[in-house]
Amino acid sequence: MLNNPLDFEKPISELDDLINEFKNATKEPQMRADAETKGIDIEQQIAELETKRDALMQQIFSNLTPWNEVQMARHKDRPYTLDYIRAIFEDFMELHGDRTNADDPAIVGGFARFNGEPVVVLGHQKARDLKERQLRNFGSARPSGFRKALRLMKLAEKFSRPLIIFIDTPAAEANLRAEEEGISSTIAICLREMSVLRTPIIVIVIGEGGSGGALGIAVGDAVLMLEHAIYSVIPPEGCAAILWSDRSRAPEAAAALKLTAKHAAEFGLIDEVIYEPVGGAHRDHPQIAESVKSAVTRHLDGIKRLSEEELIDRRYQKFREMGRWEDTDFTSAVVHVTNSE
Amino acid sequence: MARGGWFRKQSRNGASVASVPDGLWSKCPRCGEISFARDVERNLNICPKCEYHHLITADQRIMLTCDEGSFTEMDTGISSINPLAFPDYDDKLNVDRTKTGRKDAIVTGLGAIDGNRVYIGIAEFGFRAGSMGGAVGEKIVRLFETALSEKTPVVLFTASGGARMQEGLLSLMQMAKTSAATAKLDQARIPYIVVITHPTTGGVFASYAALGDIIIAEPGATVGLAGRRVGNQDMGVKLPEDFQTSEFQYRCGMVDQIVHRKEVRSTLGKLLMFLSEAPVYAK
Numbered sequence: 349m350l351n352n353p354l355d356f357e358k359p360i361s362e363l364d365d366l367i368n369e370f371k372n373a374t375k376e377p378q379m380r381a382d383a384e385t386k387g388i389d390i391e392q393q394i395a396e397l398e399t400k401r402d403a404l405m406q407q408i409f410s411n412l413t414p415w416n417e418v419q420m421a422r423h424k425d426r427p428y429t430l431d432y433i434r435a436i437f438e439d440f441m442e443l444h445g446d447r448t449n450a451d452d453p454a455i456v457g458g459f460a461r462f463n464g465e466p467v468v469v470l471g472h473q474k475a476r477d478l479k480e481r482q483l484r485n486f487g488s489a490r491p492s493g494f495r496k497a498l499r500l501m502k503l504a505e506k507f508s509r510p511l512i513i514f515i516d517t518p519a520a521e522a523n524l525r526a527e528e529e530g531i532s533s534t535i536a537i538c539l540r541e542m543s544v545l546r547t548p549i550i551v552i553v554i555g556e557g558g559s560g561g562a563l564g565i566a567v568g569d570a571v572l573m574l575e576h577a578i579y580s581v582i583p584p585e586g587c588a589a590i591l592w593s594d595r596s597r598a599p600e601a602a603a604a605l606k607l608t609a610k611h612a613a614e615f616g617l618i619d620e621v622i623y624e625p626v627g628g629a630h631r632d633h634p635q636i637a638e639s640v641k642s643a644v645t646r647h648l649d650g651i652k653r654l655s656e657e658e659l660i661d662r663r664y665q666k667f668r669e670m671g672r673w674e675d676t677d678f679t680s681a682v683v684h685v686t687n688s689e
Numbered sequence: 690m691a692r693g694g695w696f697r698k699q700s701r702n703g704a705s706v707a708s709v710p711d712g713l714w715s716k717c718p719r720c721g722e723i724s725f726a727r728d729v730e731r732n733l734n735i736c737p738k739c740e741y742h743h744l745i746t747a748d749q750r751i752m753l754t755c756d757e758g759s760f761t762e763m764d765t766g767i768s769s770i771n772p773l774a775f776p777d778y779d780d781k782l783n784v785d786r787t788k789t790g791r792k793d794a795i796v797t798g799l800g801a802i803d804g805n806r807v808y809i810g811i812a813e814f815g816f817r818a819g820s821m822g823g824a825v826g827e828k829i830v831r832l833f834e835t836a837l838s839e840k841t842p843v844v845l846f847t848a849s850g851g852a853r854m855q856e857g858l859l860s861l862m863q864m865a866k867t868s869a870a871t872a873k874l875d876q877a878r879i880p881y882i883v884v885i886t887h888p889t890t891g892g893v894f895a896s897y898a899a900l901g902d903i904i905i906a907e908p909g910a911t912v913g914l915a916g917r918r919v920g921n922q923d924m925g926v927k928l929p930e931d932f933q934t935s936e937f938q939y940r941c942g943m944v945d946q947i948v949h950r951k952e953v954r955s956t957l958g959k960l961l962m963f964l965s966e967a968p969v970y971a972k
Contacts, residue, residue, distance in 0.1 A: 522915035536899035543869030671823030677766020
């Protein structure tokens with residue numbers, strides 16, 4: 349059932365395999381006859397194993413560490429953007445190119461219907477096999493990816509289509525070519541333009557929310573996050589390297605960074621945590637797709653009622669209020685710096 | 690212009706990188722030249738031999754840039770807290786508060802540059818490497834919003850390692866918060882000029898630092914998204930000598946001009962004058 353089980357998933361995966369063996373056995377008449385003569389009730393065995401597995405899963409998943417959440421967010425069996433697009437949307441028509449010099453496969457997007465209504469959908473795209481992972485650059489967008497995203501956003505605005513955006517990236521590409529093509533500037537422009545885009549924007553963090561590469565297309569009216577997704581200012585490995593010069597201490601850094609969906613909700617940085625099936629989104633693609641669909645529908649219905657002015661004001665205020673600080677100087681006394689002798 | 694005494698002010702927060710303790714000699718981190726600290730300081734903290742632009746404090750920058758006595762600081766009470774209870778962060782904040790005499794990594798206020806009234810923000814690199822957390826983001830947005838309400842231009846001097854790691858996702862969101870405020874300046878046609886100084890990287894270069902109407906950079910500054918070692922370079926790619934410097938970014942089209950520290954003030958004066966002139970056609 350799990351193609352790429354994580355270490356802490358292995359006991360579950362072993363039971364899955366056993367259950368599958370029993371299930372296969374029921375299909376073979378010879379085996380059935382065998383079991384009957386020995387007085388073994390295969391169906392009952394399967395039911396017992398499933399109960400056992402579900403209990404184990406419940407136990408393991410109610411005790412995940414922040415590092416386990418990082419592993420879950422990066423899970424190779426986890427549904428990716430195109431999986432959600434196929435499951436939730438109809439008539440998806442992919443659009444390509446940044447109209448400058450390239451088409452970045454790390455970001456996909458286009459027209460589609462959501463509950464019958466025309467929308468623009470886009471997101472980072474990861475992949476499972478090596479060849480496609482390289483093609484998708486592991487979900488790390490280049491400047492052309494952000495330019496394509498912005499182009500699709502402007503299309504959405506022009507035709508008054510709501511935008512639905514999926515976030516799943518380790519980080520923006522930061523190699524020589526990306527620098528030459530203005531990766532920082534492109535992200536900055538996306539941040540600025542999204543803040544004043546005159547159409548509803550719903551963002552769903554489905555896996556990795558990797559710093560500026562994620563936020564660059566994540567300035568939304570509603571930001572939703574899957575239970576086992578992460579959203580972080582820096583990858584835990586990078587944080588550990590900076591703090592302790594030791595990337596292997598990433599699990600400690602993951603705990604310190606408070607990068608889970610639960611924390612993001614506590615800090616008021618996201619609007620809703622979308623709960624996953626026990627065991628994670630990858631165990632039941634149709635179920636998580638349904639949960640995502642209903643959450644997006646609910647938020648979109650609310651946001652669509654706002655006028656364009658209200659929408660823009662509300663979005664500005666939403667991000668304006670993010671961040672924590674203290675002001676010890678309510679009297680607004682001014683300090684004068686003079687440069688006279 | 691009696692600006693000769695400005696360098697004495699630096700002892701207030703002692704963050705000058707140019708000076709060795711007791712301040713007699715100074716060694717250039719680039720060319721290794723040993724000079725009289727006083728000579729370096731008189732030279733606007735530029736190495737007399739190789740023109741290396743040393744880091745300077747916000748106070749020094751104000752003295753270099755603003756008309757004498759014109760600068761009034763605002764939002765002086767805003768400082769960082771430790772919302773994540775991040776290990777050692779409180780201690781680091783306290784150390785830097787003592788070291789720099791500042792509450793956080795940016796100084797904002799109202800001043801004048803060659804007679805032009807302007808809202809100014811100056812990064813204090815000595816404080817947590819100029820990184821942007823909640824306090825910095827809030828101060829920048831208040832600066833933008835005040836400038837907006839008074840229809841006054843903004844000049845920002847950047848120097849930052851990026852978003853402040855110890856405030857986690859809260860600090861990442863400062864990129865969106867500050868960038869959104871620049872959109873308001875655009876809509877209101879308020880001039881916004883960025884002066885990139887060494888070093889300007891990460892989430893700061895990927896947000897408000899890259900959004901100026903005009904972006905100028907001091908020579909030799911480190912400017913880029915991820916550091917030389919952090920970015921994953923493709924196999925066999927040889928990085929240019931000046932990768933992620935002002936000159937590199939200028940070549941790539943990210944910077945309008947590279948301006949020597951001695952010319953920054955007059956350049957800003959000219960730009961502000963140019964941008965604030967009434968249009969030649971009726972609207």
